[in-house]
Amino acid sequence: MTTTEQPAHADVGFGRRPRVEDARFLRGKGQYVDDITLPGMLHGAILRSPHAHARIVSIDTSEAEAHPKVKAVITGATLESLKLAWIPSLSHDVIAVLATDKVRYQGQEVAFVVAEDRYSARDALELIDVDYDVLDPVIDAQRALDPGAPVIRDDIEGKADNHIFDWTAGDKDQTDAAFASAEVVVKQDMLYPRVHPAPLETCGSVAWMDPVSGKLTIWCTTQAPHAHRTLYALVAGLPEQKIRVVSPDIGGGFGNKVGIYPGYVLSVVGSIVTGAPVKWVEDRSENLVSTSFARDYHMHGEIAATRDGRILGLRVDVLADHGAFNNTAQPTKYPAGFFHIFTGSYDYPAAYCTVKGVYTNKAPGGVAYACSFRVTEACYLVERIVDCLADELGMDPAELRMKNLLRPERFPYLSPTGWEYDSGEYPRALAKAMEMAGYEQLRKEQAEKRARGELMGIGVSFFTETVGAGPRKHMDILGLGMADGAEVRVHPTGKAVVRLSVQTQGQGHETTFAQIVSEVTGIPSADIEVVHGDTDNTPFGLGTYGSRSTPVSGAAVAVASRRIVDKARLIASAMLEVSPEDLEWDRGKFFVKGDPSTAKTIQEIAFASHGTQELPEGVEGHLDAECVYDPPNLTYPFGAYICVVDVDKGTGQVKVRRFIAVDDCGPRINPMIVEGQVHGGLADGVGMALMEVIAFDEEGNCLGGSFMDYQLPTALECPSWELGETVTPSPHHPLGLKGVGESATVGSPPAVVNAVIDALKPYGVRHVDMPLTPAQVWRAMQGRPFRTDLAITDE
The missing domain is CATH 3.30.365.10 (Aldehyde oxidase/xanthine dehydrogenase, molybdopterin binding domain)
Structure with a gap:
């Protein structure tokens, strides 16, 4: 793609510009949602379930209603009378706004108090008496389909198990034939544990139903204002032109603010009931425990190859934990998201994938958290199993990747699952990353350190992102084309x-x-x-x-x-x-x-x-x-990442010493902003690889309900990022642009994990599940790694 020469005016066209924001x-x-103050505004607070699974025997709100500053107490019965007890999810499921029959995860909404101020509303929650009949929870997705497992969604007529969907991609027969002809087959089970977007700003809304004009205005922390407006119109029966959704400044979203949460609906109902504006803003624990999570995929991968390292096929089986309600923000045709583009960046003829979705007693969701609809999980699986293959073959992981990467002449490239990659020069990106890293010298340094008993690891990953959700003939959410x-x-x-x-x-x-x-x-x-x-x-x-x-x-x-x-x-x-x-x-x-x-x-x-x-x-x-x-196709940014880590033998502590990231997102509108987004994504990936996890105990208690328990990366855990770029314009985008906002989050976790596993080779370790905390790494060195998503160990 060619562009005209930049004019002399420094403020015209693409290039580095300070962010006007x-x-x-x-x-x-x-101006954030919590900054909104309206005359006569009231405040709402949500009573949440302490149990992961329990029937509601009774709810007594009389003491709360008698509180002098309380204006209304809303329960599921209130919502049923307004026909607002259930709302459709983005995945054609239905979600309870307030629990009516039973609670299905810890933190589920049970009642809503509207009071003169936030403190009084929260105080009044303590005055609501709920009688629960506690049931056995289902926390482990692998046990959710066992015969006799408690049925979570017994509100669905005829539902006798916890199964949501089965979905496949690729050609099974062709893939089986590729495996039958292979000289080497490597298998690996792996978990991408539940993590949380944890935006700086939590979720909230201010709703005002004007009784004179009949217009509903909602100030809301949403990434999709128009989709919210349409959904409110469908649910409430209001004319859409009588609904205005305003999304002011948002302190981070990362997919966490795509869907409609019960708190948004409750603020609307609170305004209808009281005749005044109602504000609801959740606290940090509510955000971590009850809003949409990401990942939670149990994956089994198999890769087939020749003895000299040519990849022949990939076979994947996935169990997807979607929590108590299927609220994933995925295109309707793809309940497993874009996991169907799971073949990654390599040129092999056959691939087949199966995904099974299940309900568990966890918070619902499965957001597109800093990834393009499950591409993050798919990339992680591919890049980990390619490293396992390299270990089996005794090949350098960069050499194996270079041998199998798609070549420029293969573009546009039709993947084994039927998706057309637009453009790319993959070997050039990997070669540039290796050059920036001084790859050969790093391997020499590693050999010298191993001889001295020191643990140094070098991790390589290559990713292809799939972004720009569309075209509308293929992709919609609730019938709305993208x-x-x-x-x-x-x-x-x-x-x-x-x-x-x-x-x-x-x-x-x-x-x-x-x-x-x-x-x-x-x-x-x-x-x-x-x-x-x-x-x-x-x-x-x-x-x-x-x-x-x-x-x-x-x-x-x-x-x-x-x-x-x-x-x-x-x-x-x-x-x-x-x-x-x-x-x-x-x-x-x-x-x-x-x-x-x-x-x-x-x-x-x-x-x-x-x-x-x-x-x-x-x-x-x-x-x-x-x-x-209406985009004619997705766009396919890509990149090559190299991570260097040191591991302390005595404690298992991982230190990320260097991280080299070469991204290709087509032409860059503003290189400074691109670099900032890559920085954020890399830090995000380091966090997921080394410290972030939403875990649960056997009773379904969430163990990541505060930043004391859910650790986020800081500047102390991140190195000075070393960034590079190649530029391969998209042939179908008017300006050749591909997008970059989530790329680094896709490519960085496998690079970090591959580096740690590489460091642990002297211990015979081939795989350890994220997050690679010091305890997890130390236990792996002793041959005793554990499941990171459950607080159950072998001790």
Whole structure:
């Protein structure tokens, strides 16, 4: 892909620009949901179940209702009378807003108190008396399908077990034939444990049902305002034009804020019941225990190869723990998400995958947490089992990968599961990462340290991401196709506004989307306002998750901007009294061919479009355009990562000494923002690999309910990242962009784990499940690793 030469103006087009959002964030002037204060506003608090599985015998709310500051106490019975007791999930399941028959996970919502202030609302929760009949919980997904296991979803008519779905991808017969012809077959069981997005800002909402206008306004921590509005309309029966969803500044989302939580609905019901605005904001423990998790996949992988290291096929069997309700944010056709693109970055002819979803007594979810719909789990499985194969063959893991990576001439590449990768130069990315790392010298250093009894590990991973959820013919959520709208309007003075259907949670949309308009039109990005997060003022779209922003909404903005330029050509031709074909475009202005001095700038054209200039036939005036973009395919960013660790023999403590990350996301709108997102994703991956896990005891008690128990990485655990890039534009995106927001989270966990396992080779260790805490690593060195998702050991 070629681009025109950058103009002299420093604020036009792609390139490093300070984030315009930072001016308010650094001054503490951001506007978050908890900053919303309305006249007469009341506050809500949720009573949550202390049990993972129990029938509700009775609920006595009389003492809470007698509290002098309490305005209402809402139970499941209240909601049933309003026909709001159950809401549809994003996966066509139904979720109880408040438990009516029984609770199905610890932290499930049981009652909602509305009071004059937050403290009184929380105090009144202690006055509600709930009589529970405690039942045996099902915590282990591998036991959930055992005959005789307690049935969790007995609210579903005819449901006699905990099975949700069975799903397959690939050709079983072809894969079986590949394995039958293989010289080497390696098998490995592995767990990607439950982790949590843990955004800086927890979830919350403020709801106001105006009794005069009948309009419902919801300020909400949502990544998908328009999808929420449609769902509220479907559930509540309100006209959609009478619902406004506003998503102000969001302190991180990472998929945690895609779905609709009971607290959002309860704030709406609270406003309906009391006639006043109602605010609900959860605390940190509520966020960790009861909002959507990620991962929780039990995976069995098998890889077939020749003795010289040519991979022939991959076979995978997955058990997916979806918690008490199936609330995964996945496209309807793909209940296991994009695990069907599980073949990764290697060129082999056959692959087959089966995924079984089950209910357990855990919080529901399965969000697209900093990944594109389960690609993270798939990449982890592939990269771990490729390392296991390298160990079996006695090959260097980088050499094995280089031998099997897809070559540039194979693109566009049709995977064994039927998905077409758009473009890539995979060997070049791996070669660059190895060069940056000084790979051969690292291996020499490792050999010297092993001779001295020191534990040093080098981990390699290669990943292919699948982002830009669409096209709509393949992908929808609750019947809503994954297309996105954008509107661009140039005012008479040449300033512009772009309205988006996606919602930022820190990605820098206000900066980068202005740069897209600037790149196409030549209008300085400082003169472009970006509007998002308000359904009354933005076009319809399904929101931000799965790295959809740049591949889908960014394409919509680019197409709309090109339409602005096309219309400007017609107006300029009238202004210059020449044929449109006689004009040449130099970003920001049109001039007559052969005479650059005879030109009209985009600003002059905008003024003329609103003025007295006689316009060409068919041109109505004003300089604006819109686009609803239905992507023809996903985009496929990729990367090569190398991690270097040191392991303390006495304690099992892992120190990440170096991390080299080479990413290819196509052309970079703003390299500074890309680097920041990669930094965050790498830290995220280190956290998941070494410390993060939501575990449970045998009674279903969540053991990760605070940051004392759920450890997050800090600067102390992260090295100085060493970043590199290659650029392979996507052939079907208007600007060649691929997206990058989640790539580092996909590729980094296997690189870290591979490095630790590499360090433990002297102990004969082939695999250890994440997180590789000091205790887990030390036990592996003793030959006694344990399940990290359950607080049950062999001691």
